Amino acid sequence: MDFRFTAQQEAFRQEVRDFLRSELGPDWRGGKTHEMFSREFSRKLGKKGWIGIGWPKEYGGLGRPHMDQLVFGEEMLYGRAPSAAHILAQNMVGPTLMNVGSEEHKKKFLPMILSGEVVFCLAYTEPQAGSDLASLQTNARAEGDYFIINGQKTFISFAGDADYGWIGVRTDPNAPKKHRGISIFIVDMKTPGITTRKLDTMFDHTLYEVFFDDAKVHKSCVVGQLNQGWYYITQALDHERVFMAATIAGYQRIFDEIVEYAKSTKRNGIPLSKDPIIRQKLSEMAIDLHAGRLLGYRLAWLLEQGIVPFSEASISKVFTSELEKRLGNLGMQVLGLYGQLQRGTPQAPYDGYLEWEYRFSPMQAVGGGANEIQRIIIAIAGLGLPR
Amino acid sequence: MNLDLTEEQEMLRTSARDFLTKECPKTLVRKLEEDEKGYSPELWRKMAELGWMGLVLPEQYNGMGMGFLDLIILLQEMGRNILPGPFFSTVVLGSLPILNAGTEEQKKEFLPKIAKGDTILTLAFTEPSVRYDAAGVQIKAAAQGDSFVIDGTKLFVENAHIADYIICVTRTKKGTTPEDGITLFLVDAKSPGIKCEVMPTIGADKLCEVVFKNVKVPKSRMLGKLHEGWSITARALEYATIAKCAEMVGGQEAALDMTLAYVKERVQYGKPIGSFQVIQHYCANMWMNVETSRDILYKAAWNVAEGLPESANEVAVAKGWINEAYKFVTERAVQCHGAIGTTRDHDIGLYYRRAKAGELAFGDTDFQKELVAQKLGL
Numbered sequence: 001m002d003f004r005f006t007a008q009q010e011a012f013r014q015e016v017r018d019f020l021r022s023e024l025g026p027d028w029r030g031g032k033t034h035e036m037f038s039r040e041f042s043r044k045l046g047k048k049g050w051i052g053i054g055w056p057k058e059y060g061g062l063g064r065p066h067m068d069q070l071v072f073g074e075e076m077l078y079g080r081a082p083s084a085a086h087i088l089a090q091n092m093v094g095p096t097l098m099n100v101g102s103e104e105h106k107k108k109f110l111p112m113i114l115s116g117e118v119v120f121c122l123a124y125t126e127p128q129a130g131s132d133l134a135s136l137q138t139n140a141r142a143e144g145d146y147f148i149i150n151g152q153k154t155f156i157s158f159a160g161d162a163d164y165g166w167i168g169v170r171t172d173p174n175a176p177k178k179h180r181g182i183s184i185f186i187v188d189m190k191t192p193g194i195t196t197r198k199l200d201t202m203f204d205h206t207l208y209e210v211f212f213d214d215a216k217v218h219k220s221c222v223v224g225q226l227n228q229g230w231y232y233i234t235q236a237l238d239h240e241r242v243f244m245a246a247t248i249a250g251y252q253r254i255f256d257e258i259v260e261y262a263k264s265t266k267r268n269g270i271p272l273s274k275d276p277i278i279r280q281k282l283s284e285m286a287i288d289l290h291a292g293r294l295l296g297y298r299l300a301w302l303l304e305q306g307i308v309p310f311s312e313a314s315i316s317k318v319f320t321s322e323l324e325k326r327l328g329n330l331g332m333q334v335l336g337l338y339g340q341l342q343r344g345t346p347q348a349p350y351d352g353y354l355e356w357e358y359r360f361s362p363m364q365a366v367g368g369g370a371n372e373i374q375r376i377i378i379a380i381a382g383l384g385l386p387r
Numbered sequence: 388m389n390l391d392l393t394e395e396q397e398m399l400r401t402s403a404r405d406f407l408t409k410e411c412p413k414t415l416v417r418k419l420e421e422d423e424k425g426y427s428p429e430l431w432r433k434m435a436e437l438g439w440m441g442l443v444l445p446e447q448y449n450g451m452g453m454g455f456l457d458l459i460i461l462l463q464e465m466g467r468n469i470l471p472g473p474f475f476s477t478v479v480l481g482s483l484p485i486l487n488a489g490t491e492e493q494k495k496e497f498l499p500k501i502a503k504g505d506t507i508l509t510l511a512f513t514e515p516s517v518r519y520d521a522a523g524v525q526i527k528a529a530a531q532g533d534s535f536v537i538d539g540t541k542l543f544v545e546n547a548h549i550a551d552y553i554i555c556v557t558r559t560k561k562g563t564t565p566e567d568g569i570t571l572f573l574v575d576a577k578s579p580g581i582k583c584e585v586m587p588t589i590g591a592d593k594l595c596e597v598v599f600k601n602v603k604v605p606k607s608r609m610l611g612k613l614h615e616g617w618s619i620t621a622r623a624l625e626y627a628t629i630a631k632c633a634e635m636v637g638g639q640e641a642a643l644d645m646t647l648a649y650v651k652e653r654v655q656y657g658k659p660i661g662s663f664q665v666i667q668h669y670c671a672n673m674w675m676n677v678e679t680s681r682d683i684l685y686k687a688a689w690n691v692a693e694g695l696p697e698s699a700n701e702v703a704v705a706k707g708w709i710n711e712a713y714k715f716v717t718e719r720a721v722q723c724h725g726a727i728g729t730t731r732d733h734d735i736g737l738y739y740r741r742a743k744a745g746e747l748a749f750g751d752t753d754f755q756k757e758l759v760a761q762k763l764g765l
Contacts, residue, residue: 001456002389003686067388259763273765283756286763287707294682301390315675372668379667383647383674386662 003297005071013071019048020079030080032356033205037084037158039119045083046116051090054242059098059106060114066242066304070296073246078253084158089113089120091243093166096184096236100224105186109164121162121189123153123210124233131373134179134230138212139170145219147171147185149193149212155367159196159208162189167210172227182229185221192216203360241313242303245296247320248289251327254357255285257350258331267336278334285330292320311382314374321364321371328354328361390685396460399453403464406437411470413734419471420591424549426472435504440478444486448498455626455692459633459684466634467641469737471592473507473546479630480545480623481508484554484571488611488619493573497552509550510623511541511574511597519624519750521617522565526599528557528572533606535559535572537599547583547595550576555599556620559613566617571610578602590744628749629688629702635713635745636684639677642720642738646670650723660723669719676712683708700762707755713742 005013020028023044030036045051054069055061064072076083094113097105112118129136138151149169159165165187175181187194193215199207224232259282262272272278295316302309331354332339343352365371379385392400410430419425434440443458444450458478465474482501485493500506516523526539537557547553553574562568574581580602588594611619647670650661660666687705690698717739721728728735746752 001392001685001689003689005388259765262765279760279765280753280756282763282765283707283760286759287704287756290704291679291683291708294686295679297388298390298678298682301388305391311674312678315671315678318671319675319679372664375668375671376664378671378674379661383670384651385647385667385670386651386659 005067009068009071012068013075016050016072016075017079019050020075020081024079024081028080029351029353030082031353033084033157033203033360036080036082037161038082039085039116041082042085042116044116045081045086046114051086051116052094052114055090055094055114056098059094059110066245066300069242070245070300073243074249077246077250080250080253085119085161086113086116087243088122088158088166089118091240092122092236093120093186096223096232099235100228100232102220102224104220105223109186118164119158119162120164120166120186121156121159121208121210123156123159123165123167125155126152127154131370133168133233134182136168136170136182138167139173140183140185140217142171142219143216146216147219147221149185149187149215149217151212153210153212154207155199156196156208156210157205159189159210160198160206165189165194165210166223168229168233171229175227179230181227182233183226184223184229184232185217186223187215187217187221201363203356203363205360241309241316242300244313244316244320245299245303247316248293248296248323251292251320251324252289254327254331254354255289258282258285258334258354261349262334272334281330281333285327288323288326292316292323295319311378314369314377314382317368318365318371318374318378324364325361328358332358390682392460396457399457400460400464403461404467406433407464407468407470411468413737416469416471416737423585425546425585425591425593426549431472431504434474435502438502439474440482440504441498441502442478444482444498444502448486448494449502450498456685456688459630459688462630462633463637463640463684466637469638469641469741473509473549475630475634476509476545476550477501477507479627480510481552481554483626484510484610484619484623485573487622488571492607493610497573506551507546507549508552508554509544509546510627511544511547511553511555512620512624513541513543515540515542517542519754520565521569521620524556524558524565524569524620526555526557528555528559528570528604530559531603534603535570535606535609537572537574537602537604539599541597541599543586543594544583544597545595546593547576547597548585548593552576553581553597554610554623555604556616562614568614569616569620570613571616571619572604573608573610574599574602574604575608578604588744590741592741592744624749625691625699625702628706629684629691631745631748632680632684632702632705632709633688635709635742636677636680638738638741638745639673639680639709639713639716642717642735643670643673643677645735646673646720646723653725666723669723673716673719676716680709680712700759703750703755703758703762706750707752707759710746710752710755713745717742 052061053064053072057063126136140147140149167185168182170181171183172181193213195211196208199209265272299309299312299316335349338349341348341352342355438451441450442453446452485497514523514525528535528537553576555572555574557570558568559570560568580600582598584596586594650666651659653660683705687701690701720735721739724735727733
């Protein structure tokens with residue numbers, strides 16, 4: 001057993017840190033969802049060769065092992081590097097195309113993704129298909145060399161900014177099992193018949209509803225095989241996992257700021273850091289972060305061994321998302337009444353970041369497979385409990 | 388990074404599990420809870436034959452020369468099986484300080500006998516003030532010719548009633564700091580003036596009150612240097628704390644396994660209760676605690692084994708986390724078992740009680756959190 005990163009990994013960590021500091025500046029606070037979306041930054045990162053660092057070399061990636069990707073992910077998250085414009089394409093679209101995509105798709109999209117030129121949105125969820133995703137109803141009807149798409153998607157991030165949509169639709173309504181009648185399409189978001197409508201969230205992020213009204217797309221838009229979409233959806237999650245393994249680094253940054261505040265702020269004449277209750281709370285969070293970080297390391301380690309860490313990924317997702325809510329609450333508690341001040345208020349510590357974090361933090365436990373579903377996956381797939 | 392156990396470690400785990408399952412059934416555990424001695428000399432002998440007492444001792448002292456992480460693996464299995472007896476007090480609390488701080492004569496005298504299973508040891512640290520730190524050491528040892536005379540009371544001394552030697556942490560002078568002026572002695576447990584009484588405890592783990600009244604110890608039995616015993620003690624406690632964590636992680640694993648087996652089999656409303664989502668969520672939460680505890684244990688133990696500067700903080704983090712995790716897992720385990728889980732006849736209660744006992748040993752959660760807070764610079 002050895003918990004050390006290699007000297008090369010530590011050097012890579014420093015290189016990433018230096019790059020982010022020079023690109024984003026020492027005062028970069030970032031973090032809010034719309035600030036994390038920057039085509040300009042994604043292009044810079046692409047130029048540096050740091051999109052798809054884990055992709056195989058034959059597809060233009062750096063072929064770096066999972067542990068290197070973990071290090072990279074940690075620094076990107078700790079530095080709050082704006083990655084939203086390319087992250088979905090890098091983690092989901094690209095790897096799925098490499099596995100099952102046509103030559104045409106690979107040739108067209110992979111280079112664009114690596115250079116940070118293209119933005120995808122992921123559109124699976126529908127008003128009636130949330131956790132029960134396989135019940136999705138948006139349908140594509142074959143008509144000669146084309147498909148006609150009708151239906152509605154909802155809670156879609158960046159749909160208003162995206163160049164392409166990666167969508168799950170029903171192509172065989174008569175399939176014996178609902179999972180078997182789903183296909184993935186890549187659609188140009190400018191296709192006539194596709195419209196979006198904003199859906200504002202309490203954490204200042206704009207989600208979108210996406211409507212398909214007789215949107216006509218060529219059959220070459222189908223990803224891989226027709227009616228195999230469900231398998232692609234579930235397999236693609238694998239590639240997200242190594243990124244997930246780094247999650248705690250983002251929370252560590254928030255925690256470090258809370259600790260810094262507690263050390264430098266006096267209340268009732270004594271530094272907050274000397275208050276026994278605050279000490280216990282901060283210490284408890286430090287221990288929580290330690291636990292979460294090791295779950296991530298285990299995840300990356302299993303991936304590096306070629307093991308698909310199905311339950312471990314769910315455990316990590318549940319643990320870190322619930323930790324984030326505790327962290328959001330802790331931040332506001334330590335700041336006291338100042339904690340409620342929003343960005344732009346002169347008296348707001350950290351320019352209101354922690355106030356925003358409290359509003360944002362419930363999102364992770366809801367999105368990406370609600371924690372209730374994750375726990376059932378853990379129990380059935382991981383612990384062998386009966387259905 | 389490498390998060391796998393070695394092949395040898397996996398083998399040690401398997402053979403320890405097989406041995407303990409066979410040789411230490413829960414009927415024996417229950418019997419020994421009531422037993423005056425609290426251990427089975429026959430089982431003790433068999434463990435010695437396997438070389439367990441000398442697992443981490445060098446070969447020159449008849450040990451097996453294995454590493455600290457190997458001992459952690461073994462302790463994890465002992466915790467899984469809640470093995471009663473003086474292994475922990477002899478090997479972790481006793482042999483490691485002698486190995487680390489003893490003179491060559493002391494090592495030659497004690498270690499081979501420990502390895503053979505002929506000597507039982509323990510460490511007397513805590514006092515009625517029940518502090519976990521240096522300031523808690525108040526029991527006096529005064530120089531008198533070629534000897535020292537110890538006077539005072541130690542509490543919660545594991546297995547003192549059966550120990551051949553007690554390593555006693557004493558105060559030999561009032562130093563400038565609480566850490567200054569502490570000295571350790573290897574005290575013959577049969578010395579005149581020692582009175583020892585087992586205290587009934589939640590973990591039935593034979594914790595004793597030991598009263599020292601004018602107990603004479605020859606100078607040659609001093610462990611380490613005069614007044615400079617705190618660093619030895621701190622190191623011993625660090626080993627002990629992470630070793631206790633190993634037992635507690637093993638206990639969690641067992642409680643989870645027993646619960647999974649039960650909820651798959653127990654039928655209500657015509658279905659195994661493990662098919663109900665609420666039970667599935669409980670079990671997922673339990674597993675999350677076991678998984679995190681295991682990795683935290685290994686990382687801290689690895690830090691200790693490598694002698695890294697962060698090891699003290701890693702151990703505090705580990706104990707702080709594992710204290711709470713073990714209690715959580717065993718509490719949920721009782722709940723999933725329902726009424727049967729609350730009976731004396733059922734094994735799960737053995738673990739529920741030991742989880743709390745484990746928390747109290749070598750620093751409860753509040754204490755560990757304070758250490759972590761200090762490390763954060765608060």
